Amino acid sequence: MDPLIQAQGLTLRYGRKTALNDVSFTIPKGRVVGLLGHNGAGKTTLMKALVGLQQGEGQLSVLGLNPMKQRVQLLESLAYIPAVAILPRWAKVAELIELMTGLHPKFSPERA
Known part of the structure; x- marks a missing residue:
């Protein structure tokens, strides 16, 4: 079964600040998770990357799709x-x- 979300070596920045540095995680389908962190920790930056609004380094897939390359197809199944x-x-x-x-x-x- 394909995971709901998968990140490998994901690095995200906003401006000069690195929000996430070389992060890897897998969220299986059916799992409920929370995204917690202090202001500036990268929560919003990650959410933007998940829907193709934030370019990053590394690999990221949501519902088996690349959010940056397959954004239109991805947004048929979710909204931010x-x-x-x-x-x-x-x-x-x-x-x-x-x-x-x-x-x-x-x-x-x-x-x-």
């Missing part, structure tokens, strides 16, 4: 909702539509 899912009040509607277009490949600006 950030911890702070509040839209900025200063943003114009056109900017929010552009943001959503970049976040989810099936988002339709025409239907919005």
Whole structure:
């Protein structure tokens, strides 16, 4: 059985800061896990990598797919909702539509 998530030698950075350094783990299907850590530990960076929004080094697969190369196919089976899912009040509607277009490949600006 393929694992739900598998990482091998995963290194993720935001800016100059290394969030995760050479991390390897496997999460089997059906397992419930928690992702805990202090501010800046790399939790959000990892979540972004899992849905193809963050490039990293090493190997990463989610549902047997490479999040960076097969993002459209992956997002047919899952969605990512950030911890702070509040839209900025200063943003114009056109900017929010552009943001959503970049976040989810099936988002339709025409239907919005």
